[in-house]
Amino acid sequence: MAATLELAERSPSDDSLPTTPVHEGRPAPASAARRRARRAASLVVCLGMWQLAVHWRLTLGIVTFANVPAPSDVVPALWALLHSPKLPMHLFASLLRVLIGFCAAAVVGVGLGLAIGRYRMLEDTLLPPLEILRPIPAVAWIPLAILMFPSSELSMMFITFIGALFPILLNTVHGVEAVDPRLVATARSLGTRGLSLYTEIILPGAAPAIFTGLSIGMGTAWFCLVTAEMIAGQYGIGYFTWESYTLQNYADIVVGMMLIGALGMGSSMLIKRLGTALTPWYRLRETHR
Structure with missing residues (x-):
């Protein structure tokens, strides 16, 4: 109860309170842009690896890319x-x-x-x-x-x-x-x-x-x-x-x-x-x- 009263008596200008709003679950715009860039880059890398595997007719034991488009x-x-x-x-x-x-x-x-x-x-x-x-x-x-x-x-x-x-x-x-x-x-x-x-x-x-x-x-x-x-x-x-x-x-x-x-x-x-x-x-x- 005392802790509750103490929190209620604090003024909004208390230094312990955050000065900027925090949006839980919402990444910052820069962070969201970086995530989108990483995801796009991963797709490009996968396509590049696919192209190279077919070009070099890569064979990995029982798996081969020789006939894959x-x-x-x-x-x-x-x-x-x-x-x-x-x-x-x-x-x-x-x-x-x-x-x-x-x-x-x-x-x-x-x-x-x-x-x-x-x-x-x-x-x-x-x-x-x-x-x-x-x-x-x-x-x-x-x-x-x-x-x-x-x-x-x-x-x-x-x-x-x-x-x-x-x-x-x-x-x-x-x-x-x-x-x-x-x-x-x-x-x-x-x-x-x-x-x-x-x-x-x-x-x-x-x-x-x-x-x-x-x-x-x-x-x-x-x-x-x-x-x-x-x-x-x-x-x-x-x-x-x-x-x-x-x-x-x-x-x-x-x-x-x-x-x-x-x-x-x-x-x-x-x-x-x-x-x-x-x-x-x-x-x-x-x-x-």
């Missing part, structure tokens, strides 16, 4: 694809499949995760079969997807759904279980019950973990896209990549891989930014490295 081969192929009239159709087909599969996985994963995380009976009855299904790779679902759905489009959306579901589900469960029980007990003592308990306590407390799961799930959905578009189809970035392999257009394979990686990274970052904006009560404190 170099960046100097990939850039013209990327330029050609960017000017191809099929690119918008490829992008639209892939974006639609990933978006529908991801949205369905988000609804099911978050809904089940909120229920399983709160009720032990549901955890005991629903989580074991889900845990058995979780390690099954997406490619193993292709035969069943073809048998279960009347169209190839629905089958491809199902594969992306399966890929995104489990990261979202498990992160939601862990987020709900990590909510401080004292918050729940306090809310109940104040009369909060039922749906209000979820919307006012459980969901805000688990929201950071949920958005982490959504971000990972979006990346996994793109990861499963090539597998999904192996089923059938005439358009899609995954289909373009697989077709390039069958036609031995090796530079186009790398182009398709780069597009999937860029789209997956961009969409995951978008969800992460959205989660940061929607959870102002939660900020990760960055440490200086």
Whole structure:
């Protein structure tokens, strides 16, 4: 109590107080610029090493770069694809499949995760079969997807759904279980019950973990896209990549891989930014490295 009174009696002009505001979790502009420069430099170095490895036909035991396309081969192929009239159709087909599969996985994963995380009976009855299904790779679902759905489009959306579901589900469960029980007990003592308990306590407390799961799930959905578009189809970035392999257009394979990686990274970052904006009560404190 005495320490509290002592702090309250200090004047704002006390020399012990900081004279400049401190923005926790926000690096200074110069520091942010240096980080961006380091990241750009790392990409340039990786591309340079890739070019040199192909140029010198580097062989590292069981790994060889003798037949790998170099960046100097990939850039013209990327330029050609960017000017191809099929690119918008490829992008639209892939974006639609990933978006529908991801949205369905988000609804099911978050809904089940909120229920399983709160009720032990549901955890005991629903989580074991889900845990058995979780390690099954997406490619193993292709035969069943073809048998279960009347169209190839629905089958491809199902594969992306399966890929995104489990990261979202498990992160939601862990987020709900990590909510401080004292918050729940306090809310109940104040009369909060039922749906209000979820919307006012459980969901805000688990929201950071949920958005982490959504971000990972979006990346996994793109990861499963090539597998999904192996089923059938005439358009899609995954289909373009697989077709390039069958036609031995090796530079186009790398182009398709780069597009999937860029789209997956961009969409995951978008969800992460959205989660940061929607959870102002939660900020990760960055440490200086």
